[in-house]
Amino acid sequence: MKCNVSSGSTFYHNKMAENTEGPAEVTGNLGKEEDAGPAGGGGAGGGGENLKRKAEDAGVLPQEPDPTKRLRQEGGAGSQLTPQVAQHYNRLEEKGLAHRNQSRIFHLRNFNNWIKSMLIADTLRRLRADSPGGRLCVLDLGVGKGGDLLKWKKGGIDHLVCADLAETSVQQCEERYRSMAGREGRGPRVFSAEFIAADCAKEDLSRRYRDPDTTFDLVSCQFVLHYSFESHAQADRMLRNAGERLRPGGYFIGTTPDGYELVRRLQAAEGLSFGNSIYSITFQQKEDFPLFGCQYDFHLEGVVDCPEFLVYFPLLEKMAERYGLRLVYRQTFAEFFQQQVTQGEGRGLLERMKALETYPPHEGQELASSDPEDYAHARARLEELRSKGEGGDRGTPEHPRVGTLSLAEWEATSLYLVYCFQKVEENKDNSTSNQPQPPETSQNQSQPPETSQTSQ
């Protein structure tokens, strides 16, 4: 049961399966959904955290004080799959709004976008609280086609460096930026920007900045970090690019698949694959999980179809220390959703971004999934509302309606986690005033947020 870091870089033994709960828990928690949206009450993410706790209890986490010491020599298999990743993203067409509206994963994409919006807004708030009125310079590491440009505009940042492996994506990102800047006049002023096509897991990005002395207040790495865990050298370079030019007090944030959750679902599956009608994940084996190069193939309806690598979070945390990065918080999407939906503009933005679908649908509208099982949790919640004479967050006592995600979409999004690191000064003092704090919570995390109360 011991993590075999010192001999063969494995992250935990398959006997972990004995201590884990299967994905049934995901469905179970969805039953509590409605007002909580898809996050139910802990959902799959809670399971991942349980797994971590159980892993710690069972003593299966790295025993060495610094698991990266040996890994620096072991390194991992090397980088063979980067061209495949670049090719996949270069070929991915920008299909436009009309197509996206029709997509089976329309709400899932919006939900993921909402998570990113809340994470970015939360971090910009922290930065502004620390230095009001300061100029904000941001690095978007793995920017893709610029899916977050509007979030940066809304956040009122001053300068953005956009970097990505896929050259075509960087070009499209630049075009998108130019067209956004060309429409200036409405809303906040558009930031200045520069664009770099580079393998951020291999190249030293600092050599490519327009101003060689550039430092960042924020580095954002959304749905990207896991690609660099092909080898130790690649993961280290990615983290170096993220951390080295962050100013003290600056933040490194992102989203990535939750390694614990992936392994939990794999162990619960009969073979090497698991998934549902919209996503599938196939591992190459389920006996051994190397710290680097632990490849799985990820397919998500029309969006992703390429190799990814398992990220063992305690290792990421340890590796990040090398660049002065200390973890502020790490939360599953389920946990982050529960927390953010009751804060600030969280709930309003959820509605505006159409991150949840209405169940039952309004007349003339179709559900995203034609499988009734995908909405069993929502029907159960409607029953509950009817028995109490309540309307839910989108209906009336006569016609209760709730905001939700289909089970298939929820199963896909609950694979992920958010992380937030802060660059701490090398000479750490002992006072607590400078210590980064997790986001404030107004209620018990184990309870679903009561969004219907906040909306009434």
Ligand SMILES: C[S@@+](CC[C@H](N)C(=O)[O-])C[C@H]1O[C@@H](n2cnc3c(N)ncnc32)[C@H](O)[C@@H]1O
């Ligand atoms: C799922 S997309 C996310 C894009 C964007 N961050 C977003 O949230 O919309 C993953 C992106 O990571 C980029 N990527 C993967 N490996 C990379 C690497 N080694 N260096 C830079 N970018 C990389 C891909 O080209 C792709 O654009």
